[in-house]
Amino acid sequence: MELRIKAGKGFGGAFNLETDLVVSGDRVGVFGASGSGKSTLASLVAGLAAPDHGEIYLDGDCLYSSHQGINLPPQRRRVAVVFQDACLFPHLSVEANLRYGQKRSPKGGRKVDFSALVSVLKLEGLLERGVNKLSGGEKQRVALGRAILANPRLLLMDEPLSALDDTLKMQVMHYLKRASEKFGIPYLFISHSMLEIRLMTDQVLAMAGGRVTGHTTPEELARERMGQSQVGYINLLQVEKLRRLGGLYVYRWGMEELFVSAGDDREMGLFELSSRDIILFTRHPEAVSARNLLKCTVVDTFPSGNKVGVELRCGHETLIAEVVVQAADDLAIQARTEVYAVIKASSFRRLG
Numbered sequence: 001m002e003l004r005i006k007a008g009k010g011f012g013g014a015f016n017l018e019t020d021l022v023v024s025g026d027r028v029g030v031f032g033a034s035g036s037g038k039s040t041l042a043s044l045v046a047g048l049a050a051p052d053h054g055e056i057y058l059d060g061d062c063l064y065s066s067h068q069g070i071n072l073p074p075q076r077r078r079v080a081v082v083f084q085d086a087c088l089f090p091h092l093s094v095e096a097n098l099r100y101g102q103k104r105s106p107k108g109g110r111k112v113d114f115s116a117l118v119s120v121l122k123l124e125g126l127l128e129r130g131v132n133k134l135s136g137g138e139k140q141r142v143a144l145g146r147a148i149l150a151n152p153r154l155l156l157m158d159e160p161l162s163a164l165d166d167t168l169k170m171q172v173m174h175y176l177k178r179a180s181e182k183f184g185i186p187y188l189f190i191s192h193s194m195l196e197i198r199l200m201t202d203q204v205l206a207m208a209g210g211r212v213t214g215h216t217t218p219e220e221l222a223r224e225r226m227g228q229s230q231v232g233y234i235n236l237l238q239v240e241k242l243r244r245l246g247g248l249y250v251y252r253w254g255m256e257e258l259f260v261s262a263g264d265d266r267e268m269g270l271f272e273l274s275s276r277d278i279i280l281f282t283r284h285p286e287a288v289s290a291r292n293l294l295k296c297t298v299v300d301t302f303p304s305g306n307k308v309g310v311e312l313r314c315g316h317e318t319l320i321a322e323v324v325v326q327a328a329d330d331l332a333i334q335a336r337t338e339v340y341a342v343i344k345a346s347s348f349r350r351l352g
């Protein structure tokens with residue numbers, strides 16, 4: 001998918017969106033604080049609002065051009081939109097909602113296979129049910145299914161997960177990625193959650209004050225924003241369960257073993273760990289109560305507000321820690337320094 005937007009849209013002087021961007025890729029994120037203009041940008045692409053001036057092209061086709069007098073109506077853009085609220089037809093069953101999407105798929109074009117999609121989104125047991133009898137996560141999966149069955153050129157999702165609890169979010173993200181990959185449907189994923197952006201996209205447009213202020217990888221953006229974030233940088237650790245030990249679980253993470261209190265009996269797990277929950281020592285600490293002591297090498301350091309971010313290599317894995325500037329100076333932490341990272345077993349939070 002290639003999207004080119006050079007457009008402006010104002011709301012009576014109170015807010016002004018001005019963009020000039022070209023983005024190509026299949027999993028693109030739009031990240032920004034509330035009021036930065038993410039939804040306005042989305043509505044211009046979907047055709048739900050018209051720019052004051054400019055042009056919008058999708059895969060080389062003109063969707064809007066003030067200069068050429070073109071403004072394709074939403075149904076001709078083949079951009080499917082999924083919002084925070086699933087917006088399903090309440091009087092119809094799951095299957096009828098899905099079939100509605102299928103009817104909107106263009107004649108003669110490639111069709112998304114109904115059964116295959118139902119299977120990817122795990123909706124088999126729900127087809128007969130009225131949509132009012134579904135959980136939030138199920139509703140959102142139906143909304144995504146309906147959008148994908150329309151076989152859009154672009155799936156545009158505006159905070160599609162914000163109404164879901166953390167467990168459902170992880171599930172829906174998993175299904176969504178699988179469906180987009182299997183049926184070859186690119187997406188633009190709008191969110192103010194750095195975690196969602198990191199899990200769902202491989203490039204991201206950062207927005208602030210109606211402007212696109214950056215175009216980078218989610219990883220870079222997370223590091224750049226670490227200093228402003230309330231929770232520091234969130235390390236994502238994909239682990240494999242090894243055994244139970246007393247009240248703890250032992251997981252394999254790369255070449256390391258991790259002791260985690262929030263474990264469970266599932267074989268695989270995804271845990272988050274804040275950069276703030278890692279303590280660095282330049283000498284082996286003899287007696288510590290924390291269960292995890294990892295020998296690491298500093299790859300790099302970078303400024304992060306009034307702190308220093310420290311990128312660590314532990315075996316083949318990477319961790320980001322943070323220390324105050326004075327501690328970095330006192331311990332002479334720099335690239336190639338060998339350190340011990342100490343982490344409490346209770347600092348890991350299960351994501352999936």
Ligand SMILES: Nc1ncnc2c1ncn2[C@@H]1O[C@H](COP(=O)(O)OP(=O)(O)OP(=O)(O)O)[C@@H](O)[C@H]1O
Nearest residue numbers: 011014015032033034035036037038039040041192
């Ligand atoms: N129809 C409208 N009339 C007037 N102002 C509007 C209109 N739509 C949006 N705005 C304003 O434009 C700005 C950007 O809104 P937008 O919804 O695009 O932000 P956002 O980044 O999507 O925010 P959020 O994350 O809260 O959804 C806000 O200040 C909003 O109040």
